[in-house]
Amino acid sequence: MPIPPAGTPQATPPPGPPSGPPTPPIPLAELLAREELGLRRIAGPADADLLWVHTSEMADPYPYLLGGELLLSAGVLLTDPDHYVGRLVEAGAAALGFGVRPVHETVPAALIEACDRYGLPLLEVPPETPFTAIARAVWRLMAEARHRELRRVTRAQQALATAAARPDPVPAVLHQLATQLGGRAVLLTARGEEVHAAGRTPTEKVHAAGRAPTEGPSEAGRARTKEPSAVGRARTGEPSAAGRARTGEPSAAGRHPAPRTAAALTRLARVVARGRPGSPTSATDTHGDTHLAAYALGGGEGLVLALATRRREPGDHTVAGIAVVLLSLLAAPHQGADAAGRSAALVRMLLGASPAEVAPLLGATGPWTVIHARRTNGAPADALTAGALGASLGTALVDAGRGDGEPVRVLLPGAPGTDPDPPSAEPGTGTGSRTATSLEPTRVTPQPGTGTASHTATDPEPVRTSTGSGTGTGTGHAPDRVTPQPGWTLGASAPTPVTALDSADHLAARALAHAQATRAPLTTDAPASGLAALVPPEQAAAHARALLAPLTTPLADTLRCWLSLHGNWDRTAVALAVHRNTVRQRIGRCGELLAMDLDDMDARAELWFALRQG
Numbered sequence: 279m280p281i282p283p284a285g286t287p288q289a290t291p292p293p294g295p296p297s298g299p300p301t302p303p304i305p306l307a308e309l310l311a312r313e314e315l316g317l318r319r320i321a322g323p324a325d326a327d328l329l330w331v332h333t334s335e336m337a338d339p340y341p342y343l344l345g346g347e348l349l350l351s352a353g354v355l356l357t358d359p360d361h362y363v364g365r366l367v368e369a370g371a372a373a374l375g376f377g378v379r380p381v382h383e384t385v386p387a388a389l390i391e392a393c394d395r396y397g398l399p400l401l402e403v404p405p406e407t408p409f410t411a412i413a414r415a416v417w418r419l420m421a422e423a424r425h426r427e428l429r430r431v432t433r434a435q436q437a438l439a440t441a442a443a444r445p446d447p448v449p450a451v452l453h454q455l456a457t458q459l460g461g462r463a464v465l466l467t468a469r470g471e472e473v474h475a476a477g478r479t480p481t482e483k484v485h486a487a488g489r490a491p492t493e494g495p496s497e498a499g500r501a502r503t504k505e506p507s508a509v510g511r512a513r514t515g516e517p518s519a520a521g522r523a524r525t526g527e528p529s530a531a532g533r534h535p536a537p538r539t540a541a542a543l544t545r546l547a548r549v550v551a552r553g554r555p556g557s558p559t560s561a562t563d564t565h566g567d568t569h570l571a572a573y574a575l576g577g578g579e580g581l582v583l584a585l586a587t588r589r590r591e592p593g594d595h596t597v598a599g600i601a602v603v604l605l606s607l608l609a610a611p612h613q614g615a616d617a618a619g620r621s622a623a624l625v626r627m628l629l630g631a632s633p634a635e636v637a638p639l640l641g642a643t644g645p646w647t648v649i650h651a652r653r654t655n656g657a658p659a660d661a662l663t664a665g666a667l668g669a670s671l672g673t674a675l676v677d678a679g680r681g682d683g684e685p686v687r688v689l690l691p692g693a694p695g696t697d698p699d700p701p702s703a704e705p706g707t708g709t710g711s712r713t714a715t716s717l718e719p720t721r722v723t724p725q726p727g728t729g730t731a732s733h734t735a736t737d738p739e740p741v742r743t744s745t746g747s748g749t750g751t752g753t754g755h756a757p758d759r760v761t762p763q764p765g766w767t768l769g770a771s772a773p774t775p776v777t778a779l780d781s782a783d784h785l786a787a788r789a790l791a792h793a794q795a796t797r798a799p800l801t802t803d804a805p806a807s808g809l810a811a812l813v814p815p816e817q818a819a820a821h822a823r824a825l826l827a828p829l830t831t832p833l834a835d836t837l838r839c840w841l842s843l844h845g846n847w848d849r850t851a852v853a854l855a856v857h858r859n860t861v862r863q864r865i866g867r868c869g870e871l872l873a874m875d876l877d878d879m880d881a882r883a884e885l886w887f888a889l890r891q892g
Contacts, residue, residue, distance in 0.1 A: 302423040302592030303327035303346065304416060306373055306399055312415050315407050317375070321390045322399035326372045331416040333409050338365050345370030348416060350409045352377040353386070363392035373399035375412060427593040434458045434597045442604045445653070445765020447666045451608070452476040455601045459594055461587030465605065468551040468580030470544040473662065479539045480568045480588045539586055543570050547582040550574040573598060576606035608666050620674070637776045640675065640691060645773035648782040649688040650790040651766050659686050670763055685790060687783070690760065762799035769793050770802045788890075795838040797853045815891075822891035825884070828871035836864040838889045841882060
């Protein structure tokens with residue numbers, strides 16, 4: 279390659295952006311702290327970061343620099359220090375290491391003045407220190423930094439994955455991300471509306487406002503831009519000064535309140551949420567001394583992850599990328615039935631098609647399971663939380679409800695070739711009966727001061743509901759794909775033909791009511807044969823309403839739980855998280871209101887039958 283003459287540097291076009299640096303940047307101070315090298319800073323600032331180390335004796339090394347280098351030279355062809363330093367700054371060099379002897383006995387004064395004027399750190403390299411030793415020290419420091427970064431990213435990945443498995447996965451991931459980055463994480467819609475947020479917005483000192491965002495999928499490409507101001511910025515991932523529109527210079531003592539940072543973050547998020555062809559998938563900006571970043575989530579929902587942090591450290595972009603993947607999976611529709619199929623099914627239903635006709639469009643040809651769900655802590659479920667529950671169960675067919683106490687309803691399509699459990703008749707026809715049971719043995723532990731209970735699968739005795747005949751117990755089996763979900767109470771129907779979804783919905787509602795009353799994490803209401811099938815459902819429901827009319831909801835729930843536990847006072851008290859005397863008082867009150875002797879087996883059987891209808 280011909281060497282360009284020193285007099286025509288402007289004609290040399292800057293090279294295209296190279297691949298990213300293999301390691302995190304190294305603070306210049308760490309290299310200077312290596313006493314065995316004997317390096318001494320004699321000009322320029324002390325806060326530079328190093329991405330590379332390179333040796334060159336060319337009069338103009340500009341075309342061969344990537345930006346961020348510690349350039350080592352003995353000044354063999356140094357004739358114009360001012361021009362030489364200016365070209366290094368244009369190339370984005372981080373620092374200059376000048377070796378004394380045999381070419382120069384001391385560092386030229388003109389070179390020291392030029393480095394001070396351009397703001398380029400200048401290091402004096404003693405004669406006994408080979409340039410190779412400096413390069414080896416830099417690479418060793420980079421390897422150590424890389425190891426620290428990998429350990430940090432690994433810990434963050436584990437923490438984010440754990441958060442994604444919690445009952446509130448989206449808020450939990452955002453909270454963990456804000457903790458890992460030491461800032462604020464916000465999930466925004468394409469219109470800039472806040473969906474979830476975690477962490478605190480930094481209050482930043484304002485040095486310069488109104489910077490235009492820098493767009494792009496990563497920061498590595500920006501770290502090596504050939505801008506004069508790249509020194510110091512290239513090593514931290516901060517956007518270069520090129521293209522920034524300055525609207526003012528407030529005093530350094532001024533501060534932006536958090537709302538201004540939030541507004542800037544929202545504007546940045548809209549850059550990646552425009553949805554036009556060629557839109558960037560990420561963008562970064564600075565607002566005062568606060569670093570902003572926005573990442574478009576996958577899945578086509580228009581959601582954006584926005585971040586505001588006080589500082590930007592090695593590994594932050596990788597940690598954010600892990601969160602983007604997790605949030606995309608949690609927030610995006612399940613891929614079992616694509617959007618086109620769901621849209622076609624909706625159109626056909628609105629135009630009068632039957633469920634049996636549209637079911638194949640939703641990716642199911644086998645039986646269906648209806649699931650009703652409520653949060654164990656009683657909190658309402660938003661669309662993202664309900665969607666995450668559906669993703670855990672393996673379906674995108676989720677109704678989050680209207681938020682006024684309605685349960686989350688989930689449709690779980692069956693696999694092709696599977697059949698419902700063969701009942702004696704279709705559910706809800708009056709010719710079959712139901713059994714309900716929790717799928718796992720549960721022990722119920724009251725939470726102090728909350729009035730709720732938690733569940734652990736350690737008690738050897740499962741919660742079980744006896745059949746309406748009163749002659750034995752039944753253990754209906756929930757579908758294999760329905761498993762207890764942390765933080766949720768579930769009621770599931772048995773696998774049901776698509777023509778009987780209305781009945782399955784009713785059964786799932788009753789299963790959920792039973793699960794809540796018995797504090798079981800999952801209950802299934804499955805068709806089965808039994809004496810209850812001999813009574814038409816309408817008559818059974820009317821009888822239950824008349825018999826249980828005197829009872830309030832808390833009394834009915836207590837009675838249901840007490841009967842399901844065979845009249846055991848202590849276990850009922852634990853299940854309801856109340857004192858055993860409270861249970862005795864409530865059961866006594868039930869007997870008074872119903873004018874029935876609850877120690878009588880016939881009375882218990884009749885009440886249990888009635889409670890099973892509600």
